[in-house]
Structure formats: structure tokens, C-alpha cells
Amino acid sequence: MLDNFPFYLSLIVAIVLLIMLANKIKVAYPVLLVVAGLLISFIPEVPTIHIDPELIFFIFLPPLLYEAAWGISWKELWRWRRIITSFAFVVVFLTAISVAFVANHFIPGFSLVLGFLLGGIVSPPDAVSAGAILKFVKVPKRMSSILEGESLLNDASSLIIFRFALIAVATGQFVWYEAALSFSWMLIGGVGIGLLVGWIFMKAHKYLPTDTNMDIVLTIVTPYIMYLAAEEVHSSGVLAVVSGGLLLSNKRHLFLSSTSRLQGVNFWESLCFVLNGLVFMLIGLDLPEITAGLEGVSTSSAIGYGVLITGVLIVGRILSAYGAVLVTLVARNFITVADTRSPGYKVPFILGWTGMRGVVSLAAALSIPLHLPDGTPFPQRNLILFITFVVILLTLLLQGLTLPYLIRKIQIPNMDESLSEEEAYHQIRKQLASHALAHLNTHYKEQLNHQPVLQQMAKKWEQNVTVRDGELMVEECKVIYIDILNQQRDFLHQKNNEEVTLNEEVIRKHLRFLDMEEEKLNFL
Structure with a gap:
């Protein structure tokens, strides 16, 4: 063997x-x-x-x-x-x-x-x-x-x-x-x-x-x-x-x-x-x-x-x-x-x-x-x-x-759905955002008035609800965003090399976050 x-x-x-x-x-x-x-x-x-x-x-x-x-x-x-x-x-x-x-x-x-x-x-x-x-x-x-x-x-x-x-x-x-x-x-x-x-x-x-x-x-x-x-x-x-x-x-x-x-x-x-x-x-x-x-x-x-x-x-x-x-x-x-x-x-x-x-x-x-x-x-x-x-x-x-x-x-006819998979995906995305907003306003209304982070989350969901199909992230924007993420990675690697006392685990956490951001593009 x-x-x-x-x-x-x-x-x-x-x-x-x-x-x-x-x-x-x-x-x-x-x-x-x-x-x-x-x-x-x-x-x-x-x-x-x-x-x-x-x-x-x-x-x-x-x-x-x-x-x-x-x-x-x-x-x-x-x-x-x-x-x-x-x-x-x-x-x-x-x-x-x-x-x-x-x-x-x-x-x-x-x-x-x-x-x-x-x-x-x-x-x-x-x-x-x-x-x-x-x-x-x-x-x-x-x-x-x-x-x-x-x-x-x-x-x-x-x-x-x-x-x-x-x-x-x-x-x-x-x-x-x-x-x-x-x-x-x-x-x-x-x-x-x-x-x-x-x-x-x-x-x-x-x-x-x-x-x-x-x-x-x-x-x-x-x-x-x-x-x-x-x-x-x-x-x-x-x-x-x-x-x-x-x-x-x-x-x-x-x-x-x-x-x-x-x-x-x-x-x-x-x-x-x-x-x-x-x-x-x-x-x-x-x-x-x-x-x-x-x-x-x-x-x-x-x-x-x-x-x-x-x-x-x-x-x-x-x-x-x-x-x-x-x-x-x-x-x-x-x-x-x-x-x-x-x-x-x-x-x-x-x-x-x-x-x-x-x-x-x-x-x-x-x-x-x-x-x-x-x-x-x-x-x-x-x-x-x-x-x-x-x-x-x-x-x-x-x-x-x-x-x-x-x-x-x-060319097999598709008798399954009236909407394409992409259209159905974005439709449910809007419904999810509406559901999240309704739950936030119903159960956490007081906290929403005093917590900036919750307000930012609410604003993001509101944008998801009101966005039109033509305003979704197009391929050109995705390319630009990926380029920006790569520049951020280069910055992190350079910073890690230059600062000897910096804990590298901190850099790795930021790199993992950038990886997740890039992965999210597959769902936008």
C-alpha cells in the first residue's frame, strides 16, 4: 500500500x-x-x-x-x-x-x-x-x-x-x-x-x-x-x-x-x-x-x-x-x-x-x-x-x-414556475426585509429610537423593500466592488508585514470578513 x-x-x-x-x-x-x-x-x-x-x-x-x-x-x-x-x-x-x-x-x-x-x-x-x-x-x-x-x-x-x-x-x-x-x-x-x-x-x-x-x-x-x-x-x-x-x-x-x-x-x-x-x-x-x-x-x-x-x-x-x-x-x-x-x-x-x-x-x-x-x-x-x-x-x-x-x-418547456429563479429570489428577499422591519417596529420600537445600529439595520431593510429590479447590483458594480475588496486585502497584508507587534489574528479576522463580503455578492 x-x-x-x-x-x-x-x-x-x-x-x-x-x-x-x-x-x-x-x-x-x-x-x-x-x-x-x-x-x-x-x-x-x-x-x-x-x-x-x-x-x-x-x-x-x-x-x-x-x-x-x-x-x-x-x-x-x-x-x-x-x-x-x-x-x-x-x-x-x-x-x-x-x-x-x-x-x-x-x-x-x-x-x-x-x-x-x-x-x-x-x-x-x-x-x-x-x-x-x-x-x-x-x-x-x-x-x-x-x-x-x-x-x-x-x-x-x-x-x-x-x-x-x-x-x-x-x-x-x-x-x-x-x-x-x-x-x-x-x-x-x-x-x-x-x-x-x-x-x-x-x-x-x-x-x-x-x-x-x-x-x-x-x-x-x-x-x-x-x-x-x-x-x-x-x-x-x-x-x-x-x-x-x-x-x-x-x-x-x-x-x-x-x-x-x-x-x-x-x-x-x-x-x-x-x-x-x-x-x-x-x-x-x-x-x-x-x-x-x-x-x-x-x-x-x-x-x-x-x-x-x-x-x-x-x-x-x-x-x-x-x-x-x-x-x-x-x-x-x-x-x-x-x-x-x-x-x-x-x-x-x-x-x-x-x-x-x-x-x-x-x-x-x-x-x-x-x-x-x-x-x-x-x-x-x-x-x-x-x-x-x-x-x-x-x-x-x-x-x-x-x-x-x-x-x-x-428545448424542454418549463412548466414549473411563472417566475424565473432570479426573479423569485429577489421577490422573497423583499418579503424577508418587510417581515424583518415589521418585527423590529412591533417588538423593539423603543430600542429602535435610541440605538443607531438598529436604525442602520432598519434603513438597510427599507432599501431592500423599495429597491426596483433595475436598481439591483449589476455585473459592472460587482467587478468594481471586488476590486475594492482586493485593494483592502492588499492593505491588510501590507499592514501586517510592516507592523511587527500587530497580532496577525486581527488581520485574519478582517480578511475573513472581506471573504464573506465577496461571498455575499453571489446573493445580490
């Missing part, structure tokens, strides 16, 4: 540079990272990378799911709950069945159970890939909310299918009522344990004498405890992290200080940036190990099987997207749905095209045991692993590279 440390360090540097390049050329960074890992794996004397599935499931997955749960809107998740749960559970299940029948029919030696196992592995789309692509194009809020919500749940449903198929292959039997009970426990137990652990940590943050650093450390520990506690009792660790993360995210203002919230966001963004980069690079680097284990079938035939399964996944997801819209249009006659308007043919197609596969699929394939309980080799393990790799690579390249073009070409 220590011998290869310089190599791993250089990988992190390469990841940062590749993501810079991806942002520059407006390509989703998972695509570049997988391709780069693939190319690096062909370089002679490069260390062979062995991906331990437990490394993905127990080290990478909990924090990535937890951060995603903190970033999603519970209101949007609840609003689109029917289509999200249908994609995360029903569509994943139907996809697994489709893959099972196709694999059983076209791939020699593939039983229906093995096909179902493969279906459980490749059925969940990867959230990181879609999110990285949607950064470069504007899509309606409803679409991004549906994709985010689906990504939180589809990993759980696919891994549940994978577990049942794995048991069926190992034991040679499938008892439906035992599977139903086990499935129910995975769902209920996972959600319940996540909420319980989340509630315990929420009370710990609130009542223990923690500071910002302790709060951030506790947030690191939380998803791992949720995941391990659920897995220990054979329920879904993924659902535990998601449900607990949603609870803490929705209540964060009750138990975290403003400093902990601000610094926590910065920490988690940096952590997940590194983790996401590593996992996609590792997918490409793992190619030699995957191809080395391919025996009994030619590489060309294995690639053909991978292309076939990829086609099934793409077509199946697109059909499912149109099916979900059709069901919604019928269901609106009997129940209340989130939106009664038809989205047309464009939105379902784009939603269906966002089916890139990623690291969860590879980790699941790698976790297939080498041998069955009786000691015989696990049937078709190497071929399943290779097909999974081909599916990940093809969906990332084909869909990942074309999705931004399709979104721009199709």
Missing part, C-alpha cells in the same frame, strides 16, 4: 486536472475519468488496481448517499413521490426482469436466476453522472428533482433484488413468501433504523457542548453508523442512510449553528468531490482485472452481450418514462397528482435517456462470491462482471456525451 502511495497521490492530482478539463469543454467529468482510468490501465508497470466491493459499499457509498440526501429538497421529493418511487422501485424491478429474460434467451449458459442477478446489478442509473451533466444545461426543476429523488432510492431497490438473486443462485431455490417478508424488513427496518440513528445524533448535536469541528466530525460518523447498524440486522443500509439523512437535513436549523452549517457544506462538497472522482477513475483502472478473469467466452462475444444488455436498459428506461406519464394521465382522473398537465413527448424521452450506470453496479458485480457454498465456482461470475463494465462504459459514453446536446436541441 505504501509502495503505491505516490501513484494514488498522482491519481488525485490527475482527477482534479481532468475535472478542470471536463468543466472547460463542458463534458460530464465521470466520462473523462472512466476513459482516463481505462487509458492509464494500459500503461506498462502501472500498479494493478483491485477494487474491494466492501471499500465501495462501506467506505464510499454511505457518505455519498448522505451528502445527496442533505442536498435534496424534501418538499420536491414529496411532491413527485409517485413518479420517483415508480422509477426507483417499479422500473428497477421491471428492468431486472427484462434483462433476466433477454440474458436467459441470448447468452449461452445463463439461467433465468443468473439473468435476474445481472438485472439487479445493472438496473440502477448513477446519480452522479446525471448531476454532472445537468450542470451544463438548464432543465426544468421537476426533472432535476425526479432524477435526484430516484437516485436516492434506486440503489436500495436494486441491491435488494441483487441479494435475493444471489441467495437463489447459492441455494437453488426461491421461496416467495420468505422473500416478501425479507423485502418488507429491508424496507421498514432500513427506514426505521435510519430515522432512529438520525434522531439520536440530532439530540447529540443539540444538547452536547459541541463546537463546529465536533459537529462536522459527528456528521462524518453518522452515515457510517446508520449503514452499519442497518446491515447488521440484515435490512437496507442504503435506505437507512437516505432516510436518516433526509431527517437531519430537514431539521438542520434546529440543532446546528450557522457556522457549523456553512463550514459543513464546504467540507462535504470537498469530500464528495474527491470520493466521486476516485470511484469513477477506479472503474476505468479495474479493466485489467476484469478482462483477466474472462474465460470460456471470447472477448468479442462478451462485448456483444454487453451491447445487447445496454440496449435493453436504454430502451426499457425510455419506455418506462413514457409509461409513467401515461399512468399519471390516467391516475389524475381518480386521485390528486402533482401536476395534471401533460409534459408532452420531450420530457419523458430526456428522462429516459438519463440512464448512465456507475459505481454501485460495478461494486455489486465485484461482490459476487468466487465460489458457491458447496465449493463449486460461481457460475458466469466473470462474464457478469465484464458485461457490467461494458454497460457502464457504453452508457457513460453514449448517453453521457449526447445528453447535453439532446437537452439543448429538444
